[in-house]
Amino acid sequence: ADPNFTGWGRKAGDYDTGEWQFDTIRPGAVPFPDGRMMAPHISLWIVARGINIGLNTRMYFPDADNSADPLLTRIEHQNRVATLIAERETDGVYRFDIYLQGEKETVFLDV
Incomplete structure (x- = not known):
């Protein structure tokens, strides 16, 4: 754990x-409430004028083993999991596009 990391931004x-x-910093795996390990991810909360409630989503890393992540395995339409996986641009740099609607709409979580 990085002692300078506050946990949010x-x-x-x-x-x-x-x-x-x-x-x-790139996060490590953390436990799900039932003890299973979640794949490394960053939780995001999107708020904006015109959005009545904040939208929760996650960004996962393409070079991590996401196959057993408890949240990703619960998504009903598995073809939509790709909307939660960032694209690796260079070493340590990832691109994560968030779509609020349409064909590429990002999966948002009811948490």
């Missing part, structure tokens, strides 16, 4: 494009 998106960038 906040970042506003660009007003015109909606793009954002977040620099953090």
